[in-house]
Amino acid sequence: MEEIAARVTRVPGVVGVMLGGSRARGTNRPDSDWDLGIYYRGAPDLRALEALAADVTGGPVEIHPPGTWGPWVNGGAWLVLPDGSQVDWIFRDVDRVRQVWEDCRAGRFETGMQAGHPLGFWSPVYPGEVALGRILAEGTGELARLKEETRSYPEPLREALTGAAVWDAGFSVAMAAKSSASADVLYASLCLSRAMGALVQALHAHHRVWCLNEKGALATVATLPRTPPGFAPRAAALLGELGDTEARLRHSITVAEDLVTEVREVVGRPAGFSC
Incomplete structure (x- = not known):
């Protein structure tokens, strides 16, 4: 991977390459993908990247230009190396x-x-990826400097994110409650999933831990010292046993209300948040 990263970094427009995901954190399985964040400035040379990808895989690879995968994940490519290893290239605009x-x-x-x-x-995923990732190759030291900066979780972000996320969770649960009488399972499930996700974000921020995506996030908060007792299994049971009748939905909403209250007590209610 370091050899591939070094070759990618020599492509015009590329600033550097970082290893991310479970392999960067040491929590990977033997069959886990390799996530390589390709940090670029301006416009990377897509033809050069396409040729490089074909060379290391032994066949044609489609490069998805920045913007084609959405406004945040940006673009990239999926590579399968001759030994079967799966490598994801994920573009990141360094500016x-x-x-x-x-x-x-x-x-x-x-x-x-x-x-x-x-x-x-x-x-905050963007700086979190830099903080938790491993630099494989770069030319100017720009990523190393940014990584050093992001080692400390900013206190203003902690206050803003916890306040906004807990408020969002409470609001979402309230909206779910309004749908229980009509047993609107779709709306209730979406609201309660959003609420649990917001509480997970709040707990990460409160503990100054970067949260990169939903995968594994519930298990992570279970290990944090000030997470309410039983939060993870209770949230998992809530989402797994939501129910499809008014009575069952009301029970799920009551559980969600309790979880919001407990997280609010843990993180406090920071004054003045923005999102």
């Missing part, structure tokens, strides 16, 4: 990452629709 980091330091963040992120893409 946009830097701007999001500056916003996070000031307590500003945003969320957006993005395929692969059913509860939305939270902008």
Whole structure:
């Protein structure tokens, strides 16, 4: 992977390559994919990347230009190496990452629709990827400097994100309650899933832990010291046994209300948040 990363970094427009995902954190399985974040400035040379990908895989590879995978995940490619290893190339605009980091330091963040992120893409993912990733290759040291900066979770972001996320969770549960009388399972399930996801975000932020996506996030919060007792299994049971009648939905909503209250007590209610 380091050899591939070094070759990618020599492509015009590429700033550097970072290993992300479970392999960067040491939590991977033997069959886990390799996630390579390709940080670029301006417009990377897609033809050169296409040729390089064909060379390392032994066959043609489609390169998806920035913007084709959505507003946040951007673009990239899926590679299968001759030994069967699966490698994901994921484009990241380094200037946009830097701007999001500056916003996070000031307590500003945003969320957006993005395929692969059913509860939305939270902008702090960008600096979180740098903080938790492993630099495989770069030319100027720019990624190393950014990685050093992102080692510390910004206090303004912690306050803003916890406040906004807990409020969002409470609002979502209230909206789910309004649908229980009509047993609107679709709407209730979406609201309660959003609520649990927001609480997970709040607990990560409260503990100054970067949350990169929904996968594994519930298990992670179970290990954090000030997470309410039994939060993860209770949230899992809530979502797994939502119900399809008014009575069962009301029970699920009551459980959700309790979880919101308990998380709010843990994180407090920071004054003044923005999202």
